[in-house]
Amino acid sequence: MIQSMTGFGAAAGRVGSARVSVEIRTVNHRFFSPNIKLPVVLARWEGEVREALRKRISRGHVSLSAWIEREQAGGASIDEVRFAAYVAQLRELQAKYGLNGELDVATILRMPDVISSGDREEDAGSAEALVAVVDEALAALSTMRGQEGVRLAAYLGERLDTVERALAQIAARAPARLVEARDRLRVAARELTEGLGVDEQRLSQEIALLADRLDVSEEMDRFRSHLQAFRSTLGRVDGEPVGKRLGFLLQEILREANTTGSKANDAAMQREVVAIKEELERIREQVENLE
DSSP states (O other): OOOBSOEEEEEEEEETTEEEEEEEEEEOOSSEEEEEEOOGGGGGGHHHHHHHHHHHOSSEEEEEEEEEEOOSTTSOEEOHHHHHHHHHHHHHHHHHHTOOOOOOHHHHHTSTTSEEOSOOGGGSOOHHHHHHHHHHHHHHHHHHHHHHHHHHHHHHHHHHHHHHHHHHHHHHHHHHHHHHHHHHHHHHHHHHHTTSOOOHHHHHHHHHHHHHHHOOHHHHHHHHHHHHHHHHHHTOOSOOOOHHHHHHHHHHHHHHHHHHHHHHOOHHHHHHHHHHHHHHHHHHHHHTTBO
């Protein structure tokens, strides 16, 4: 199943003593381009997180954000040993220097390291725990990207149907166009010679050259072959990225459309070529969103 490069996934889980939330957003990009934002206590595992992203995402701009959510009850604690030490030290200073005034709790709590927020490195957990949360977010992201990929594939299939109908019109028109061009050449030759004899052998050679210049049968064959390859790639279910291959095939299809247009020399065929190019531009815009 093909995947879009646009998607969102989120997950939350335990990393050490903290609950960590992870959000991943992706948009289209030619290459794998990660942007990772981790809290300070988790930043040392950025390499592991980057590798987890690389394993699941081949192309696209990836933005990952993580933050720590600590439970209210366990969010902070008072170090009573340190608290008592500060009280004793401050009272000793009062007595030593003859200072007046009562010590209050707020003053002691503002002293360094009396209140612990739980952000200490030893409570941060492990890289494996963090990557597990990231993998869960990636699974949600993959589901969304797959759903969007299905919608894009259906849209591209409709555009291909339109291209193939226009191509059938060109193929149907091409033989009659050759006959008309041959007849016009015969009439023009006789008018230019003003009734004099026409060298039929030379005229036949010119008609053969004209037919060769106007013949689009090879372009039609390659066109159909490229469209078939495009559909086949679009329908792959092995999970392999298809965006680059579809982009290459689209270039080949556009090349055949341009060649057909240059050889058409016919208003009806030119209209169909213009219609094909319009559809190919719509296809190109959406192929850029496929991984």
